[in-house]
Amino acid sequence: MSAPTGPTHDAGTTPPDEPPPAGKFTFPSALTVLAVVTVAVWLLAFLVPSGEYRRNADGAPVQGTYHRVPSSQSFVDRLNDLFLSPVNGLYGIKDPATGLVGPDFEGSLYGSAGVFLFVLAIGSFITVVFATGALDRGIAKLAHRLRDRGALLIAGVMLVFSVLGTVEGFAEETLGFYGLLVPMMLALGYDRMVAVGTAVLGAGIGVLCSTVNPFATGVASSAAGISLGDGIALRFLMWVVLTTVTILYVVRYARRVRADPGRSVCGFLPGDREQAAAAVGEEPELTALHKAVLVLVTLVFGFMIFSVVPWASALTGKADATPYGWELGWSFPQLAAMFLVAAVLVGVVARFGEQRLSSTIIQGAADFMSPALVILLARGVTVIMNNSRVTDTVLHSIEGVVEGTSSGVFAVLVFVVNLPLAFLIPSTSGHATLAMPILAPLADFAGVPRAVAVTAWQAASGWMNLWVPTTAVTIGGVALAKVGYDRYLRFVWPLLAVLFVLICAFLAVGATV
Secondary structure, three states: OOOOOOOOOOOOOOOOOOOOOOOOOOOOOHHHHHHHHHHHHHHHOOOOOOEEOOEOOOOOEOOOOOEEOOOOOOHHHHHHHHHHHHHHHHHOEEOOOOOOEEOOOOOEEOOOHHHHHHHHHHHHHHHHHHHHOHHHHHHHHHHHHOOOOHHHHHHHHHHHHHHHHHHHOOOHHHHHHHHHHHHHHHHOOOOHHHHHHHHHHHHHHHHHOOOOOHHHHHHHHHHHOOOOOOOHHHHHHHHHHHHHHHHHHHHHHHHHHHHOHHHOOOOOOOOHHHHOHHHOOOOOOOOHHHHHHHHHHHHHHHHHHHHHOOHHHHHHOOOOOOOOOOOOOOOHHHHHHHHHHHHHHHHHHOOOOHHHHHHHHHHHHHHOHHHHHHHHHHHHHHHHHHHOOOHHHHHHHHHHHHOOOOHHHHHHHHHHHHHHHHHHOOOHHHHHHHHHHHHHHHHHHHOOOHHHHHHHHHHHHHHHOOOOOOOHHHHHHHHHHOOOHHHHHHHHHHHHHHHHHHHHHHHHHHHHO
C-alpha cells in the first residue's frame, strides 16, 4: 500500500523517515513523479498524432479499426486541460457526443471520485481499528505465544501479515513490529535478517498476491472496468502457493543460521546473542474489547469479499453466467459506505466517545489523502490523453506487438513491462490508475480476460516492492532492524528469482484456461 494505514507505531528506534542528510539524493514522492508525468504527457500530446478506434456496444475499442482523426483542440484548450487535470481526475464528466472530459459537461462520470472516497473511507476504518490497539495486541500475543517454537512463530506471523496484505494492503504497519520481532528472533537463536524477512516478505507477498486489496486490486479493477471479484480464484491460488514458498524460504534460512551462526548474511551486533532474551517481555493480554474489535474486523473484511465476488461466474466457470439472486455485486460506492459505517461501529464498541471517534475518523481520512491524491492525479493524466485523442494512438502502437502472440505470452509481457513502471511509481494506486486504461483494451485484443491483466499488473508492482529502495517498507524495515540494504538484497534475491518464475507460470496458465 502506498500510504500510512494507521497511527505511527513506536518500534523503539530511530524512525526511518527522518530528513536525509544535506546533499543526499532521495527519490521523489509519487505525487511529484505524477506531476512530472502529467506535464510530460501534456507536452508529448503535441507530437503524437490524434486517432481513435471504433467502439462496440460496451464502449470497448474494436481491434483493427484504428484511424487518424484531426484534433479539435486549440492550444488554449490543451492548456486548460493541463490546468484542470486534477479536477477532471476527480469528477470530470465525459460528454457522450464529443468524447471529451470536463467538469461542466453532461454525461457519465470519468473521474475517480468513487475510488477517491473509498480510499478515504477505508483509511478512516483502519485508523479507528489501530486506535483500539486490538490488531497490534493480537499480533504481539500470537508472536509471544509461539516464542518457543521458532519455525511456527515465523510461519504464524508471516501468515497473519500475508492475510492482512492480501485483503487490505497491510505493509507500512509492519514497521511497528520490529521492536518486538527483532529481540524475539534473536532470543530464538536467529539473526536480525529473519525479523526483516518475516515482516517485509510476509506482508509483501500478501500484497503481491492481493485478492481484494482495495489499494491494488480494487483501484486496478476499477480502472479496467471490471469487478473487484473478477479473477479472484487465480489470485487466491497464487496467494496460497507463493505465501507457502516464501514462508518456507524464510524458515529454511532461519534454521540454517541457528545451526551455524556463521552463515548469517548480516552477522550479529554486539550484545545480540547475550541480551536478546531479556528484551522479549511479558505476554500481552487481549481484553474483551480487543477480542470484539478483532471479530468485527474479520466480519467486515469477510463481508467485503462476499459482496464483491461474482459467485455465479466463480462457481460455474462461465464469465457470462446469470448472477444468483443473493449476489450483492457491490462496487466502490457501497464499499465506501460500508467502511464508514464499520468505522463508527468499531468506535462505538471501543467506547471512544463522540469527540475521539470523530477526530480519529477525520485523522484516518487525512492519513490516506496521499494515495487518494495520487489516484486523481493519475486519472488526470488519462484525461489529458483522452481529450487530445492520443490514448487510442498509443494503444494502436502496441496493438502490433500483441497481435499474433499467445495469451500466455501476453500475460507474461504485461508483467514484465510493468516492472520498470513499478520502480518509477511505487504507489500501487497511482500505477494502476495510469496503466490499466491501456492494458485493459490490450487484453481484449489478445483475447485475455481483463482480470488476468490486473493480476499481472499487481504481481509486477508487488514483486518490485519486495526489494526496491523507493518503498518505505523495505528501507524502513532494514533501518529499524539495523541490517544493511545490500545484505537484504543478498538474502532475498534467490527468492525473487523463484517468485518471478512462479508468477510467470501462473499468469501463462491463467491466461489460457
